[in-house]
Amino acid sequence: MKSVKTVFFCQDCGHQSPKWLGRCPSCGLWNRFVEEDARVRSTESARDREFGSEPCSIDAIDADEADRTSTGIDEFDRVLGGGVVKGSAILIGGDPGIGKSTLLLQVLQKMADAGLKVLYISGEESSNQIKLRGCRVGAVSHNLMVLVEVSLEAILKQLEVHKPAVVVIDSIQTMYSSVYSSAPGSVTQVREASEKLIVQSKKTGAPVFLIGHVTKDGSIAGPRVLEHMVDTVLYFEGDAGHSFRIIRAVKNRYGPTNEIGVFEMREDGLGEVKNPSALFLSERPKGVAGSIVTASMEGTRPILVEVQSLVSENSFGIPRRTTIGVDHNRVSLLAAVLDRVCGYNLAGHDIFINVAGGVKVTEPAVDLAVVSSLLSSYLKRPVESRTLACGEVGLTGEVRGVGHILSRVREAARMGFKRCVIPKSSTESVSMENNIYTVGVEKIEDLVEHLF
Numbered sequence: 496m497k498s499v500k501t502v503f504f505c506q507d508c509g510h511q512s513p514k515w516l517g518r519c520p521s522c523g524l525w526n527r528f529v530e531e532d533a534r535v536r537s538t539e540s541a542r543d544r545e546f547g548s549e550p551c552s553i554d555a556i557d558a559d560e561a562d563r564t565s566t567g568i569d570e571f572d573r574v575l576g577g578g579v580v581k582g583s584a585i586l587i588g589g590d591p592g593i594g595k596s597t598l599l600l601q602v603l604q605k606m607a608d609a610g611l612k613v614l615y616i617s618g619e620e621s622s623n624q625i626k627l628r629g630c631r632v633g634a635v636s637h638n639l640m641v642l643v644e645v646s647l648e649a650i651l652k653q654l655e656v657h658k659p660a661v662v663v664i665d666s667i668q669t670m671y672s673s674v675y676s677s678a679p680g681s682v683t684q685v686r687e688a689s690e691k692l693i694v695q696s697k698k699t700g701a702p703v704f705l706i707g708h709v710t711k712d713g714s715i716a717g718p719r720v721l722e723h724m725v726d727t728v729l730y731f732e733g734d735a736g737h738s739f740r741i742i743r744a745v746k747n748r749y750g751p752t753n754e755i756g757v758f759e760m761r762e763d764g765l766g767e768v769k770n771p772s773a774l775f776l777s778e779r780p781k782g783v784a785g786s787i788v789t790a791s792m793e794g795t796r797p798i799l800v801e802v803q804s805l806v807s808e809n810s811f812g813i814p815r816r817t818t819i820g821v822d823h824n825r826v827s828l829l830a831a832v833l834d835r836v837c838g839y840n841l842a843g844h845d846i847f848i849n850v851a852g853g854v855k856v857t858e859p860a861v862d863l864a865v866v867s868s869l870l871s872s873y874l875k876r877p878v879e880s881r882t883l884a885c886g887e888v889g890l891t892g893e894v895r896g897v898g899h900i901l902s903r904v905r906e907a908a909r910m911g912f913k914r915c916v917i918p919k920s921s922t923e924s925v926s927m928e929n930n931i932y933t934v935g936v937e938k939i940e941d942l943v944e945h946l947f
Contacts (some may be wrong), residue, residue: 576747
């Protein structure tokens with residue numbers, strides 16, 4: 496009897512090898528290869544993937560950028576670029592229990608209320624469990640259909656019969672095809688299920704939302720090629736200790752990337768946060784050392800966040816550097832600049848930095864706020880509560896300009912701030928803003944006299 500042919504797949508990038516390898520030659524990760532069935536697809540399966548289209552001139556193609564379907568949730572529409580595009584495939588990842596299924600159930604309810612026939616396919620929960628959550632978030636529309644199924648062939652058959660306008664798959668790791676004998680969630684099964692569902696979406700024009708599990712490092716489980724196959728990749732971010740959630744677009748073929756939508760977890764589901772800056776600054780203490788506000792650009796939206804620092808003397812010989820919400824290496828770099836350029840001895844002090852509210856900011860524009868908060872805590876002198884700092888700091892202590900400075904200053908003025916400490920090279924572009932006083936800083940040596 497002929498043995499079944501098997502190959503080894505990298506669980507991270509999907510690289511294929513005829514034998515087991517300790518280190519993947521494609522992505523460079525260790526111990527990611529698993530053995531799976533490698534039977535060749537039949538001709539019928541390959542024919543199902545054909546679109547049957549013919550080449551045509553690009554100027555003869557009708558395409559309207561405004562031809563989008565609103566989800567009924569403004570924050571979600573913002574992340575998608577204005578709404579859902581016909582025939583698009585959207586992948587959503589996030590930690591367990593963060594609210595992926597809840598949000599998409601709310602989205603389907605809004606679209607069902609608009610008269611669209613939508614389908615929620617679950618491979619993880621029973622219909623009773625989905626009904627209970629639907630009652631809690633108000634998803635009880637007659638146009639919202641629920642299907643509990645994990646067989647890919649059965650799902651495709653139901654899609655052809657009911658022809659829904661929008662489809663949600665929860666989750667893609669639970670789906671399996673009978674063509675392969677490997678277990679659900681394996682590289683082969685995830686790739687096969689995703690490919691067939693995306694092809695079905697392109698043929699029928701019905702957008703499909705794919706909910707994906709995440710690994711321990713926060714990336715979406717399955718082969719990396721999955722993110723290349725879909726049109727949009729969204730990540731759910733949030734801290735279990737806070738009620739708000741952030742959806743961030745890391746890939747979007749139909750809109751800007753790195754756009755975010757802010758939500759708050761409530762008893763009746765996820766609610767939109769129209770003014771994120773007010774949310775993040777609502778509990779900010781006043782008159783304390785080590786606290787300052789900065790403006791971070793999230794996509795096209797400026798958001799004000801509070802940067803807190805605590806500098807304390809070290810008694811054990813090895814100073815600690817603890818950061819939450821900002822890059823650890825960046826903070827060490829800025830502390831070294833303050834030590835070398837300004838003469839503040841931070842090498843023998845413990846440094847703790849936190850972005851209040853659990854927000855993560857990675858752009859260099861928050862450098863000036865980090866330096867300001869460190870100086871405030873080290874000198875034990877509070878910064879005036881209505882002062883904002885924004886700018887990039889170089890290794891020689893120079894303060895460099897950042898993008899979208901006008902949008903940042905306008906957001907600060909809208910939130911009631913009276914003074915902005917910004918790079919000197921950017922003062923000309925905001926000189927016409929009369930509602931706020933701007934201070935230009937060229938080097939961080941001059942920062943102390945402007946802050947205190």
